[in-house]
Structures are given as C-alpha cells and as structure tokens.
Amino acid sequence: MAKKKKQFQISLYILIPFISSGIALLWVLLTERVAIKFHDTQTAKWTFFTWEVAVFVITFLLSLLITWLILEPVSRFIKKAESMPVYPLMPAECEEPQPADNIAHYSQVFDRIASILSKVEARELFPGIVGQSAIMRGIFTQILKVARTDSTVLISGESGTGKELVASSLYEHSLRRGKPFIKLNCVAIPEGLMESELFGHEKGSFTGATEQKLGKFELADGGTIFLDEIGDMPLATQAKLLRILQEKEFERVGGNQTIRVDVRFIAATNKNLLEMVSQGTFREDLYYRLNVFSIHLPPLRERKEDLPLLAARILERLPNSVKLSTEGLQVLMAYSWPGNIRELQNILERTAVMTDSGTIEPRHLALHDNGAVPTHILQSQESVQAGSIDERLDEIEKGLIIEALSRSGGVQVKAAEILGINQRSLWHRIKKLGIDVGSLKNQQKM
Numbered sequence: 001m002a003k004k005k006k007q008f009q010i011s012l013y014i015l016i017p018f019i020s021s022g023i024a025l026l027w028v029l030l031t032e033r034v035a036i037k038f039h040d041t042q043t044a045k046w047t048f049f050t051w052e053v054a055v056f057v058i059t060f061l062l063s064l065l066i067t068w069l070i071l072e073p074v075s076r077f078i079k080k081a082e083s084m085p086v087y088p089l090m091p092a093e094c095e096e097p098q099p100a101d102n103i104a105h106y107s108q109v110f111d112r113i114a115s116i117l118s119k120v121e122a123r124e125l126f127p128g129i130v131g132q133s134a135i136m137r138g139i140f141t142q143i144l145k146v147a148r149t150d151s152t153v154l155i156s157g158e159s160g161t162g163k164e165l166v167a168s169s170l171y172e173h174s175l176r177r178g179k180p181f182i183k184l185n186c187v188a189i190p191e192g193l194m195e196s197e198l199f200g201h202e203k204g205s206f207t208g209a210t211e212q213k214l215g216k217f218e219l220a221d222g223g224t225i226f227l228d229e230i231g232d233m234p235l236a237t238q239a240k241l242l243r244i245l246q247e248k249e250f251e252r253v254g255g256n257q258t259i260r261v262d263v264r265f266i267a268a269t270n271k272n273l274l275e276m277v278s279q280g281t282f283r284e285d286l287y288y289r290l291n292v293f294s295i296h297l298p299p300l301r302e303r304k305e306d307l308p309l310l311a312a313r314i315l316e317r318l319p320n321s322v323k324l325s326t327e328g329l330q331v332l333m334a335y336s337w338p339g340n341i342r343e344l345q346n347i348l349e350r351t352a353v354m355t356d357s358g359t360i361e362p363r364h365l366a367l368h369d370n371g372a373v374p375t376h377i378l379q380s381q382e383s384v385q386a387g388s389i390d391e392r393l394d395e396i397e398k399g400l401i402i403e404a405l406s407r408s409g410g411v412q413v414k415a416a417e418i419l420g421i422n423q424r425s426l427w428h429r430i431k432k433l434g435i436d437v438g439s440l441k442n443q444q445k446m
Contacts, residue, residue: 019066023059023062125140125144125173126140126143126169128165128168128169129162129165129166129169130306130309130310130313131303131306131309131310132305132306132309132436133303133305133306133436134434134436135298135302135303136298136303136306139166139295139297142293142295143166143169143170143173143295144173146170146293146295147169147170147171147172147173147174148173148174148175150264151292151293152245152264152265152266152267152289152290152292152293153167153170153265153266153267153292153293153294153295154267154268154269154273154290154291154292154293154294154295155167155266155267155268155269155294155295155296155297156268156269156270156273156294156295156296156297157268157270157296157297157298157299158270158297158299158340159270159339159340159342160300160339160340160341160342160343161297161298161299161300161340161341162297162341163228163268163270163297164183164226164228164268166268166295166297167183167226167228167266167268168181170224170266171224171226171266174224174264176222176223176224176264179222179223179224180219180220180221180222180223180224181220181223181224181225181226182216182219182220182223182224182225182226183225183226183228184197184198184216184225184226184227184228185228185229186227186228186229186230186231186232186233187228187229187232191234194233194234194237195236195237195240195253196209196213196215196253197215197216198215198216198217198237198240198241199215199217199218199240199250199251199252199253200212200213200214200215200217200218200252200253201213201215201252201253201254201255202252202253202254202255204254205252205253205254205255206253206254209253209254212252213252215250215252217244217250217261217263218259218261220261220263221261221262221263222262222263223263223264224263224264224265224266225263225264225265225266226266226267226268227265227266227267227268228267228268229268229269229270229271230267230268230269230290231269231270231271231273231276231282232271235281235282235283238282238283238286239283239286241286242283242285242286242289244261244263245265245286245289245290246289248260248261248262248263249261265290267290273287273290273291274287299337299340300337300340300341300344301336301337301395304333304398304399304402305402305435305436307329307332307333307344307402308329308406310341310344311324311329311332311344311348312324314344314345314348314349315348315352318348318349318352320352320353320358321358322351322352322355322358322359322360323358323359323360324348324359324360325359325360325361325362326407327361327362328359328360328361328362328364328365329403329406329407330362330403330407331362331365332344332365333399333400333402333403333406334396334399334400334403336395347365348360351364351365394433397429397433398433398435400419401415401419401426401429401430401433401435402435404418404419405435405437410437412426412427412430412437
C-alpha cells in the first residue's frame with residue numbers, strides 16, 4: 001500500500017509577501033556585491049546604470065509571472081461563467097456603467113455569481129417557501145443562522161405572509177429535526193381551554209376532565225413548539241408561559257407535580273407586540289423573553305418580484321390545468337394585496353374554477369365581487385400603506401415596472417419599450433426602487 005504524502009497548505013497572504021520580500025532582499029544583496037566589486041573603477045557609473053535597468057526588467061517580469069499565475073485561473077473562471085446561459089449578463093439591454101478595470105469587473109462577476117448561488121440555495125434549502133427576491137434571500141440567511149441554535153425566535157408579519165412556513169423551515173434545519181414539532185394557534189383555542197391545551201390537566205380538575213391529558217409542552221419535550229398568533233394569548237396564560245421560558249417547568253391544570261421539559265420555542269404574531277406592551281395588553285417581560293431573535297416577513301406588496309413565481313406555483317398545484325395570461329398577471333401586479341399570499345391563493349383558486357378557456361384573463365379576475373377585486377383602479381385609489389403621495393406613486397411605479405419586466409422576461413430593452421421610456425431612465429428607476437431584475441429574469445427559465 002502506497003504511503004500517503006503529507007500536504008501542506010500555505011495561505012496566499014503569506015506566500016506572496018514572502019516571495020516579494022525575498023526578491024527584494026536578493027536584489028539588495030546582489031547590489032551590495034556589485035558595489036563592492038566596482039567601487040573605485042571608471043566604469044562604475046555605467047555599470048550601476050546597467051544594473052538598475054536589469055533589476056527593473058527582471059523584477060517586472062517576475063511580478064508579471066506571479067500575477068499571471070494567480071489571476072489566470074480567475075480569468076478563465078470569469079470567462080467560463082460569463083459564457084453560461086444562467087449568467088445574468090445584459091450589456092446590450094442595460095446602460096449600467098461598466099467596470100473601469102479588471103479588478104472591478106471580477107468583483108462585479110463574483111457578486112452576480114453569488115446572487116445566482118443564493119437563488120439556487122433558496123430553491124434547494126427552502127422548497128416549501130416560494131421567493132427569490134433579495135429581501136427573501138436575506139430572510140433565508142437569517143433562518144440558516146438561527147436554526148441550529150436553541151434560541152427563541154419571534155416571527156412577525158401580516159396575516160398570510162407565510163409565518164408558519166418559516167417556523168417549519170426553522171425546525172427542518174435545526175438540530176431537533178426528527179423530534180416532536182408541535183403547533184398551536186392561539187386564536188383557535190377558547191380562552192378557558194388555553195391553559196389545558198398548553199399545560200395539560202389532571203383527571204377531575206374541572207367539569208368534563210374525565211381523564212388525564214398531556215399538554216402541548218409535554219408533547220413537545222425534546223423537540224420544538226410553535227405558538228402562532230401569540231399576541232392573542234390571555235394575560236393570565238402569558239404569566240405561566242413566561243415561567244416555562246425561564247425555568248423550563250410547569251404544572252398541569254389541577255395538579256401539583258412539577259414537570260420539566262426541554263423545548264425549543266418559536267412564536268409568531270401579526271400584531272405589534274411592543275405597542276401592545278405600552279397598552280398593557282401584553283406582558284413586557286414576556287415580550288423581551290420572546291424577542292431573542294426576530295424575523296420579520298415582508299408583505300407581498302413589498303416583494304412583488306416573487307408574485308409571478310408564486311402565481312405559477314399556486315396554479316401548478318390545482319387539479320385543473322390553468323395558466324395566467326400576461327394581461328391577467330398585469331392586473332395582479334397592480335394590486336396591493338392586503339391579504340398577502342393567502343389572498344393571492346384564494347383568488348387564483350376561485351378564478352380557476354370559473355375559467356372555461358384554461359387561461360385566466362382580466363375579465364375573470366374582475367368577476368369577484370365578494371372579495372378584493374385586483375384592478376388598476378383599486379391600486380390607484382387605495383393606499384398601500386399610510387404614507388405620503390410620493391410613497392403611493394413610488395409603489396404604483398414599482399408595480400408597473402415589475403409587471404413590464406415580467407412580461408419581457410427581465411429584458412430591460414423590451415420593458416422600456418412596453419413602458420414607453422428610454423433604457424437609461426428605466427435603469428435609474430430600477431435602482432431607485434430597489435427592484436431585483438435577476439429574480440424576474442430567472443423565473444422565466446424555471
């Protein structure tokens with residue numbers, strides 16, 4: 001059996017300065033020898049001039065060789081990456097200023113490659129969550145950072161933004177995966193039964209308690225518990241919940257035996273808990289105990305780049321084959337979506353049932369008089385958020401640009417033609433509004 005050779009790895013941060021210093025030291029020593037040899041000769045002046053030229057030329061060539069050895073593999077990688085179809089290079093479609101030198105060019109390419117990899121990572125690691133926009137990729141990064149710890153996580157966001165999906169992702173990427181994952185919606189449980197659901201009860205502890213019941217915390221021992229809409233939990237129950245978070249122990253309703261549990265705690269809310277604390281409807285000490293690591297989910301109106309992908313995923317899962325027309329997508333992009341993803345899902349499912357042609361057109365979406373009607377008129381009449389007229393106009397402009405980019409597959413030249421503006425103007429608006437063009441382009445390839 002051949003003996004395995006030992007391999008030593010030396011950092012370039014050490015190797016390159018060491019080589020440069022060695023070359024400089026070598027020239028100093030050689031210069032000293034030359035100076036000693038020709039000290040009192042008539043040819044010393046020309047000899048030193050020739051020596052200086054030789055030192056400059058040889059040093060330049062050696063530096064060039066070292067630079068080539070380092071940058072040549074990088075240059076080959078850059079050329080190969082730019083030739084790939086997945087690479088979002090659009091020099092003819094966008095008047096974005098080009099890098100002035102190779103280093104800036106390399107940096108730009110690496111940034112784009114990192115963006116591509118982050119989108120691939122999003123699809124692979126979070127298959128249950130649809131989203132490739134920059135804001136969602138930031139949330140994925142947060143999930144991966146905190147998932148493998150036992151820190152308490154507070155997920156906030158409006159109703160219908162996918163808080164339960166984030167909680168499930170935290171569990172799936174945690175060290176407690178495979179152990180119990182218990183979910184409880186605080187709104188769905190009557191106030192009188194909340195403590196029994198959480199802590200369990202002993203037989204005969206109240207009318208109807210015919211047998212002992214284990215609570216959610218006891219069932220989640222060793223695993224993770226997720227309390228959704230925790231802002232609706234009664235104040236009396238909040239005090240007992242605080243004890244579990246601090247001491248990891250509780251008693252069943254009607255019992256006196258202390259039960260210790262080891263659980264990872266995740267909570268979610270669609271309310272402003274800090275405001276509730278100031279109003280006295282939520283315990284301040286519980287809030288700070290919950291808010292160890294917070295994840296805020298943006299509403300759909302703040303990540304409309306993901307809307308075409310979300311709509312496609314929803315329609316894929318329907319039993320009947322239905323697709324969304326370009327005009328239909330335009331109507332959806334113009335709406336503010338106060339009900340977020342849940343509202344989008346309901347509208348598409350309802351419309352799919354009423355569509356006979358297999359294609360959802362704007363006229364089909366306008367049939368919904370019992371719910372929110374997603375039209376351009378509503379977008380202009382309703383406020384997306386409480387704010388100034390400039391904020392409302394920016395939101396409308398962002399929706400129109402995203403819709404045009406979706407129709408053009410992310411090609412900015414075509415999007416500019418659709419909007420009736422020049423390419424430079426479109427590019428500046430995209431930068432100002434923070435629109436992720438790469439997400440819209442990649443969605444067309446999936």
